[in-house]
Amino acid sequence: MSAKPILVLGAGVSGLSTAITLLRAGLPVAIWARELPPHTTSNQAAALWFPYLAQPLERVNRWANVSLQFFREQLLPDPASGCQPVTVHDLYDHPVAEPWWAAAAGGDYRRLDPGRLPAGYRDGFETESVVIDTSIYMDYLVAWFRRLGGELLQKEVASMYEALAVADVVINCTGLGSRQLAGDDSVYPVRGQTARVRPNGFGEALLDDEGPNSLGYIIPRSADIVLGGTAQENDWDLSLRASDRADILRKAAAMHPAFAEVEILSEGVGLRPARPTVRLEAEALPDGKRLVHNYGHGGAGFTLSWGCAEEARMKMKG
């Protein structure tokens, strides 16, 4: 292994988790990123551990499960991480034999009694998840990275050659930026708008991915509750839309009466870096250098973060 630092591109959840994983393995690491927290897409996520909008299913389930264990063992014990346990109710308007995310949760789920389903739903599952308050967690990751000796530089990279000129191993965690940087037209934005409302004592996360209030979610955090959402493909618009706000509030009220009236504290928009499949693979370059890609996590960047980081570390070695 070269003594030169490994260069990670990107300081969203993928880049920071990957860089921390490498530092924990005793490897020197630097990050170059165009935007740093709090100005990344990752900062716009709620976020909940829950696989959404990411493929292929078998790898996603594995990465998600590894990440869930990591969140439970390494992050939940530290209240400063912004991570807390939360019970999730995943709701359906039709009978479902088994939730598609069962393997990701390690088989740990229960069917909801019909009496616990909100109006308009016919089936639902409950699982123990983790809420990751990105307004705390992203800064926590940056501090962890620095404490382990990592160097963080705000710098836009115009081409991979620029990065490979200074490092023997480059790990590309640039999300949507890989459209240009890796010349990958298959990465595309899926726009998400959210509203953060004043806490009202509601403590469970509710999700409707494909039912009457799709894509609706309610995610309680320590200082607010995040209501969502939207999933608008190939929509690059980062401005807030009144029509989306109205739709988000309508869906939350339909999912639970506690949200019939809310006080909005702040709102946000982010572009999920979607791709037909997550790109997690290595390119061996002719000069012996190595380029590992870790991007395209769609709506599951946090959910997959530690599993993908560990696999990126393995791919680095060949």
Ligand SMILES: Cc1cc2nc3c(=O)[nH]c(=O)nc-3n(C[C@H](O)[C@H](O)[C@H](O)COP(=O)(O)OP(=O)(O)OC[C@H]3O[C@@H](n4cnc5c(N)ncnc54)[C@H](O)[C@@H]3O)c2cc1C
């Ligand atoms: C509204 C919303 C809700 C979400 N909710 C959840 C959730 O509940 N759970 C979940 O798991 N996920 C959720 N997501 C998805 C999650 O936010 C993304 O999957 C994740 O943030 C992707 O992280 P990333 O690090 O790959 O990319 P980003 O966070 O986009 O980071 C990319 C980094 O690369 C840098 N970069 C890009 N191009 C260049 C370049 N040329 N040179 C240098 N640096 C560059 C950027 O500046 C940035 O630092 C949500 C997303 C949205 C928008």
